[in-house]
Amino acid sequence: MKLEDHALLDALCGEYIVGTLRGAxxxxxxxxxxxxxxxxxxxxxxxxxxxRYSAKMETRPSPRVWRRxxxxxxxxxxxxxWFRRREFWAALAALAASVLLILAFIHQVEEPARGLxxxxxxxxTDESARVIAYRSRDGRTLALNATPDMVAGxxxxxxxxxxxxxxxxxxxxxxxxxxxxxxxxxxxxxxxxRAGATLAVSVEPAGGSPTGxxxxxxxxxxxxxx
Amino acid sequence: xxxxxxxxxxxxxMGARDAGSAEAFERLYRLCAPLLMGIAMRIVRRSEVxxxxxxxxxxxxxxxxATFDPLATRPVAWMVAIVRNRALDTAASHxxxxxxxxxxxxxxxxxxxxxxxxxxxLRDCLARLEAAERQALVxxxxxxxxxxxxxxxxxxxxxxxxxxxxxxxxxLRDCMEGVR
Numbered sequence: 001m002k003l004e005d006h007a008l009l010d011a012l013c014g015e016y017i018v019g020t021l022r023g024a025x026x027x028x029x030x031x032x033x034x035x036x037x038x039x040x041x042x043x044x045x046x047x048x049x050x051x052r053y054s055a056k057m058e059t060r061p062s063p064r065v066w067r068r069x070x071x072x073x074x075x076x077x078x079x080x081x082w083f084r085r086r087e088f089w090a091a092l093a094a095l096a097a098s099v100l101l102i103l104a105f106i107h108q109v110e111e112p113a114r115g116l117x118x119x120x121x122x123x124x125t126d127e128s129a130r131v132i133a134y135r136s137r138d139g140r141t142l143a144l145n146a147t148p149d150m151v152a153g154x155x156x157x158x159x160x161x162x163x164x165x166x167x168x169x170x171x172x173x174x175x176x177x178x179x180x181x182x183x184x185x186x187x188x189x190x191x192x193x194r195a196g197a198t199l200a201v202s203v204e205p206a207g208g209s210p211t212g213x214x215x216x217x218x219x220x221x222x223x224x225x226x
Numbered sequence: 227x228x229x230x231x232x233x234x235x236x237x238x239x240m241g242a243r244d245a246g247s248a249e250a251f252e253r254l255y256r257l258c259a260p261l262l263m264g265i266a267m268r269i270v271r272r273s274e275v276x277x278x279x280x281x282x283x284x285x286x287x288x289x290x291x292a293t294f295d296p297l298a299t300r301p302v303a304w305m306v307a308i309v310r311n312r313a314l315d316t317a318a319s320h321x322x323x324x325x326x327x328x329x330x331x332x333x334x335x336x337x338x339x340x341x342x343x344x345x346x347x348l349r350d351c352l353a354r355l356e357a358a359e360r361q362a363l364v365x366x367x368x369x370x371x372x373x374x375x376x377x378x379x380x381x382x383x384x385x386x387x388x389x390x391x392x393x394x395x396x397x398l399r400d401c402m403e404g405v406r
Contacts, residue, residue: 014395018367019314020376026311047303049348049402051337052228058260059267065277066255069284070248078248 003029004038013043017050116143120199122222129220131179133199139190146179152203159204161214162189165196165224175208176201179220197224228257233301240291251288258302259284262309269313269370279316283309314370336368351401359394362387 003009015021016029032039069075082088116134122144123130129150134143144160152158158179161170171192174183179201185193202209203216236257239250259280266276266283286308294304339349352360365371365379373391377384 010399011392011395014399015391018363018391018395019310019370020366020373020391022314022318022372026314030311044300044303047300050303051339051348053261053265053306054334054336054338056335057264057268059264059273059276060260061263061277061280062273065259065280065284066252068281069255069288070252073285073288075248075251078243078245078251080245080249 002036003032004036004042009039009042010046013039013046016043017046116141117226119193119226120222120224122199122201122220124218124220129179129201131201131220131222133222133224135185135193139193140185142173142183142185142193144176144179144181144183149178149180151178152176152206155206156216157204157206157208158219159202159208159214161200161202162192163198163200164192165194170200170214172209172212173199175204193224195224195226198222199224228261228302230301233258233305237291237294237301240288241294243292251291254287255284258305262305265306266309266313268368269310269317275316276313279309279312283312286312310370314372317370318372333364333368347402348398351398354401355394355397356390359390359397362390363394363398366391 003012006012012021012029016026021029029039033043034040115137117137118132119135120133121130122133129146129148131144131146134145135141136143142160150158158176160173160176160181160183162173163170171189173185173189174181176183198221200214200218200221202214202218204214205216209215233254236250236254240247240254262283263276263280266279267273270276270279283305287305294301333349333352339346352364355363362376362380366376371379373388374384376391377387380387
């Protein structure tokens with residue numbers, strides 16, 4: 001006789017849930033659960049009346065249990081590759097955030113020492129090149145920022161000149177391959193790099209002026225303002 | 227508390243057996259292991275034995291996930307049944323360990339009455355049972371006692387205890403189905 005036609009089906013479901021259905025009877029009931037739809041339907045009917053378990057029931061198992069399961073079931077092969085794991089991206093995002101924080105901190109600390117101060121704006125007669133000159137706070141470096149950047153090419157060089165405020169011959173500060181440049185200022189020139197002096201860029205043969213004075217056209221010039 | 231919808235999705239992802247199935251299983255374990263451990267502990271009473279049950283049950287859950295029919299069964303009840311079956315089998319073969327006295331704990335430690343349809347009627351109907359019937363049912367359910375263990379525990383003849391359980395169950399059903 002099938003269990004689903006059993007007059008005591010509800011009683012069997014109840015004893016199954018309570019746990020007093022044991023041994024062969026329990027196994028028979030479980031077989032019927034798989035094979036007879038009305039049995040599983042009736043059991044579900046009763047299970048749905050059961051309240052949720054209380055959180056007070058919970059007991060934390062030792063971490064050993066999971067480690068053993070992971071090993072015995074060979075779970076590693078069913079893991080998403082590292083770059084698809086959510087934890088990886090979460091960790092990466094956290095790392096990036098902390099790097100940003102550190103960078104911001106370093107920047108804040110080092111800004112006074114390494115910061116650049118704009119000292120002049122250089123422009124040509126046709127306004128084609130605009131160059132902004134910066135000096136580092138410690139006075140050792142001069143930086144040129146050109147828009148658009150201009151590259152001298154293989155046959156020519158640019159040369160940066162300082163025309164002192166008190167007048168006199170232009171002094172070469174450096175030979176440049178491109179207008180976007182960083183150059184070190186010789187200690188002897190540092191005092192002259194002050195308000196009233198003029199910066200100028202000339203076009204020279206490759207390697208710089210052969211005479212020590214500007215020989216080609218001046219493409220940009222501007223007075224140091226501070 | 228455990229949400230059947232969420233558990234169902236995790237079981238389906240485990241059953242797929244592809245990259246990500248292990249993560250779904252790990253998530254399921256983290257969510258359900260404490261409850262299943264608690265249920266096993268009430269029955270076998272020793273944590274190393276309960277952990278053994280837990281291990282066996284989750285092995286079974288992983289292996290059955292591919293064939294688990296999520297629409298036919300409530301997944302939490304399914305997992306609870308696996309653990310209880312395993313624990314009941316073990317308890318039956320370790321009779322000696324189960325001589326200590328059981329207290330009839332309040333069912334409030336077991337269930338969260340605030341949620342779930344039909345909860346109220348179960349609680350009210352339990353309260354309306356004869357004290358002996360209620361005690362037999364609650365002890366058997368909480369600690370997985372068999373009829374003979376119940377008889378020993380309550381110091382009553384086996385036949386008496388069996389009829390308490392049977393009558394208690396029938397009365398509970400009639401009450402919950404609104405027969406009386």
